[in-house]
Amino acid sequence: MGLKILTEHINVPGIETYETYRKMGGYRSVEKALKTMTPDEVVEEVKKSGLRGRGGAGFPTGMKWSFLAKPEGKPRYLVCNADESEPGTFKDRVLMEKIPHALIEGMITSSFALGARTSYIYIRGELMFVLRILEKAIAEAYANGMLGENILGSGYSLDLHVHPGGGAYICGEETALLESLEGKRGNPRNKPPFPAVWGLYGSPTVVNNVESIATVPWIVNNTGDEYAKIGVGRSTGTKLISAGGHLNKPGVYEIELGLPVEEFLYSDEYCGGIWKGRKFKAVVAGGSSVPILPAELFLKTAEGVPRVMTYESLSEGGFVSGTMLGSGGFIAMDDTTCVVRNTWNFARFYHHESCGQCSPCREGTGWMEKVLHRLEHGHGSMHDIDLLVSISKQIEGNTICPLGDAAAWPVASAVRHFREEFEWHVRNPQEATKPGAVFNKSEAVLA
Amino acid sequence: MAKITFDGIEVEVEDGTTILNAARKIGGNVVPPAMCYYTPLKGSGGKCRVCLVKVTAGSAKDPRPMPKLVASCITPVQDGMVVENTLSEQAMEARKGIVEMLLINHPLDCPVCDQAGECDLQNLSYEHGTSGTRYEEDRRTFDKIDIGPLIQLHMTRCILCYRCVYTADQLTEKRVHGVLGRGDASEIGTYIENSLENEFIGNVIDVCPVGALTDKTFRFKNRVWFTKPMDAHRECETPGCCGKVVLWSRGEEVLRVTARKNEYGEVEEFICNTCRFDKKEMSDWIIDGPRHIARASVIAANHYELPVINPHLVPDLPAHVVDTQIQDQN
Numbered sequence: 001m002g003l004k005i006l007t008e009h010i011n012v013p014g015i016e017t018y019e020t021y022r023k024m025g026g027y028r029s030v031e032k033a034l035k036t037m038t039p040d041e042v043v044e045e046v047k048k049s050g051l052r053g054r055g056g057a058g059f060p061t062g063m064k065w066s067f068l069a070k071p072e073g074k075p076r077y078l079v080c081n082a083d084e085s086e087p088g089t090f091k092d093r094v095l096m097e098k099i100p101h102a103l104i105e106g107m108i109t110s111s112f113a114l115g116a117r118t119s120y121i122y123i124r125g126e127l128m129f130v131l132r133i134l135e136k137a138i139a140e141a142y143a144n145g146m147l148g149e150n151i152l153g154s155g156y157s158l159d160l161h162v163h164p165g166g167g168a169y170i171c172g173e174e175t176a177l178l179e180s181l182e183g184k185r186g187n188p189r190n191k192p193p194f195p196a197v198w199g200l201y202g203s204p205t206v207v208n209n210v211e212s213i214a215t216v217p218w219i220v221n222n223t224g225d226e227y228a229k230i231g232v233g234r235s236t237g238t239k240l241i242s243a244g245g246h247l248n249k250p251g252v253y254e255i256e257l258g259l260p261v262e263e264f265l266y267s268d269e270y271c272g273g274i275w276k277g278r279k280f281k282a283v284v285a286g287g288s289s290v291p292i293l294p295a296e297l298f299l300k301t302a303e304g305v306p307r308v309m310t311y312e313s314l315s316e317g318g319f320v321s322g323t324m325l326g327s328g329g330f331i332a333m334d335d336t337t338c339v340v341r342n343t344w345n346f347a348r349f350y351h352h353e354s355c356g357q358c359s360p361c362r363e364g365t366g367w368m369e370k371v372l373h374r375l376e377h378g379h380g381s382m383h384d385i386d387l388l389v390s391i392s393k394q395i396e397g398n399t400i401c402p403l404g405d406a407a408a409w410p411v412a413s414a415v416r417h418f419r420e421e422f423e424w425h426v427r428n429p430q431e432a433t434k435p436g437a438v439f440n441k442s443e444a445v446l447a
Numbered sequence: 448m449a450k451i452t453f454d455g456i457e458v459e460v461e462d463g464t465t466i467l468n469a470a471r472k473i474g475g476n477v478v479p480p481a482m483c484y485y486t487p488l489k490g491s492g493g494k495c496r497v498c499l500v501k502v503t504a505g506s507a508k509d510p511r512p513m514p515k516l517v518a519s520c521i522t523p524v525q526d527g528m529v530v531e532n533t534l535s536e537q538a539m540e541a542r543k544g545i546v547e548m549l550l551i552n553h554p555l556d557c558p559v560c561d562q563a564g565e566c567d568l569q570n571l572s573y574e575h576g577t578s579g580t581r582y583e584e585d586r587r588t589f590d591k592i593d594i595g596p597l598i599q600l601h602m603t604r605c606i607l608c609y610r611c612v613y614t615a616d617q618l619t620e621k622r623v624h625g626v627l628g629r630g631d632a633s634e635i636g637t638y639i640e641n642s643l644e645n646e647f648i649g650n651v652i653d654v655c656p657v658g659a660l661t662d663k664t665f666r667f668k669n670r671v672w673f674t675k676p677m678d679a680h681r682e683c684e685t686p687g688c689c690g691k692v693v694l695w696s697r698g699e700e701v702l703r704v705t706a707r708k709n710e711y712g713e714v715e716e717f718i719c720n721t722c723r724f725d726k727k728e729m730s731d732w733i734i735d736g737p738r739h740i741a742r743a744s745v746i747a748a749n750h751y752e753l754p755v756i757n758p759h760l761v762p763d764l765p766a767h768v769v770d771t772q773i774q775d776q777n
Contacts, residue, residue, distance in 0.1 A: 190493035190518070352630065353630070354629070354631070356607060356626075356631060358494050359494070359545055359549050359607070360496055360544070362607065362630060362633070363548040365631075366631040367548075390581075394544030397515040398515075398516060400493060400494070400518075
């Protein structure tokens with residue numbers, strides 16, 4: 001069994017209550033930080049830990065915190081990004097649902113480190129039941145003096161609010177999230193200025209993922225150096241992976257970074273292999289927006305080195321033969337999966353979720369979806385495949401926020417790795433449109 | 448002050464200036480186009496992405512190139528920055544792509560559009576677009592909505608630059624129109640049929656880069672290139688109105704009144720609805736003289752004035768710029 005930091009007590013009955021959580025050693029980090037440490041010392045510990053943002057981009061959390069501007073007379077804010085809406089990612093939901101106090105403890109300690117007096121948890125609108133769990137937990141924390149005025153007699157005060165989103169994927173982008181939190185239309189802002197300088201209500205703001213914040217208490221309790229010992233190289237600590245798709249044991253797993261992918265996929269402790277004894281075809285390793293990889297390139301890099309679950313190893317080979325760890329939304333696909341259909345499904349999602357602010361994303365996501373729809377339904381031509389690549393190139397890197405990239409990468413990578421399958425759809429429209437029809441490389445006649 | 452190199456031309460600008468404005472200081476062919484950025488409107492810019500440029504050196508302190516193309520209208524300059532626009536193949540390629548994106552759902556009904564001849568999108572597609580389209584699907588259409596007796600909204604032509612939204616925010620007290628919906632279903636609307644009635648709302652017609660918002664009092668009356676533009680003014684009693692306009696007339700008849708725009712199509716002083724829609728007699732106005740149409744527009748059909756960099760402003764023009772200037776003149 002690997003080390004568990006976040007999910008150690010997840011199965012303890014009653015862990016969602018303050019009493020049980022406290023009994024299991026909860027809120028120790030609040031006591032330690034508020035009574036014995038200065039805010040800068042907490043930031044220093046997080047920096048030492050090498051913790052990288054768990055929301056997808058993998059930006060070092062400590063570094064992000066140290067960028068926070070500290071002008072006189074302006075409040076600072078910590079906002080927790082719990083707007084987890086990426087297809088394939090469902091780790092934060094489990095964490096908040098099962099151990100809500102872990103997030104609240106992390107919010108208190110982190111807010112103390114950043115000097116925030118008011119903090120927000122922006123939660124996905126679809127997770128109203130989780131919002132109620134969190135609100136109940138926050139009320140318990142207030143009742144026990146962990147939130148509110150003068151926490152534990154330290155003189156530090158904090159108010160914590162939970163705010164539900166309205167159901168837009170784009171509000172998971174940090175500046176769109178801030179706009180939405182301010183009560184405006186959830187459009188991403190132009191950067192610079194970054195939220196660290198101009199964030200919520202024009203004040204310096206740090207936006208962190210749920211998992212990153214929930215990890216902070218462990219770092220404070222056990223020091224950053226201890227945390228940095230877990231994992232491999234610059235990928236330190238543990239990571240929640242939400243494994244889904246055609247697996248024997250889908251679910252949320254906490255892994256130590258550096259776990260071999262083969263072990264994660266096939267061992268009984270984790271995913272338990274591909275279901276129904278089928279062959280492993282492809283994988284989306286970090287949520288729908290990262291490039292899709294065929295099985296052989298996922299298990300081993302192009303050079304034949306077995307991959308491990310770290311930020312670096314998964315992106316080995318760049319976008320030509322690699323992918324990203326992303327937010328940890330692991331979607332495995334067996335050999336009955338049609339990659340064209342899957343890509344169309346992703347494209348449909350991004351088309352629906354584009355905010356419509358900047359032109360490449362607004363027009364391009366819809367266009368890609370239409371072309372993929374055509375290919376999937378047997379009306380495509382060979383020219384359409386190149387057209388897809390061309391559109392994705394026109395979107396990638398030219399948009400305000402990363403949603404454009406997120407829409408372009410899955411399409412570009414699917415064509416890159418599964419071009420034969422796209423061509424098969426064009427050549428055999430009648431066969432390809434039959435329900436359940438899948439391209440089979442060994443049987444297909446390739447002209 | 449910050450010194451930057453834009454397309455091989457050095458220019459010194461104040462700190463905090465955007466790359467686009469630094470390029471406009473140079474002028475001429477090197478200036479990136481802008482469809483959504485509008486200098487007088489605070490907060491505009493960054494949306495259309497046609498002004499993307501390549502930054503090959505971030506600053507004197509940190510001369511690394513920026514990884515992505517940046518929107519020149521919102522990116523402030525740094526001392527020692529090196530920017531490439533027309534010199535960068537990547538930027539030109541990206542711009543071509545963006546123009547294509549802007550056009551795929553545009554109806555291309557220029558022959559019946561009142562904006563034709565003074566349309567920024569038309570100019571942009573002539574300069575950077577391709578002659579054909581790769582888009583085979585149906586173009587996006589919208590239900591028609593009536594936004595009042597003075598302004599006509601053609602949502603199908605809209606490129607969602609948000610300029611009219613910022614105009615209403617900044618010139619009028621209460622905005623009644625905005626962007627509804629999301630993604631490619633977003634549209635300019637008034638939610639529950641409302642008419643735009645503020646005294647300064649007519650300015651949305653001038654700021655619109657395409658024919659999405661047009662003047663109902665001028666609708667289908669004439670093509671702009673048949674009309675004669677004249678500078679004129681009157682003592683306007685509306686507070687905040689400058690009273691300085693352009694009259695577009697044919698013979699003695701004033702067909703249309705607009706605010707005065709500079710060479711980048713930007714209105715510097717806004718006018719009120721009374722000046723724009725009600726004063727349509729020659730006798731209402733004091734004529735200042737013929738209007739200088741600066742851009743390569745069909746309005747100036749017989750006297751094209753090409754954008755040329757003033758050699759007094761930038762003394763050491765690199766060879767490639769001088770060459771193109773001479774070519775243009777021929």
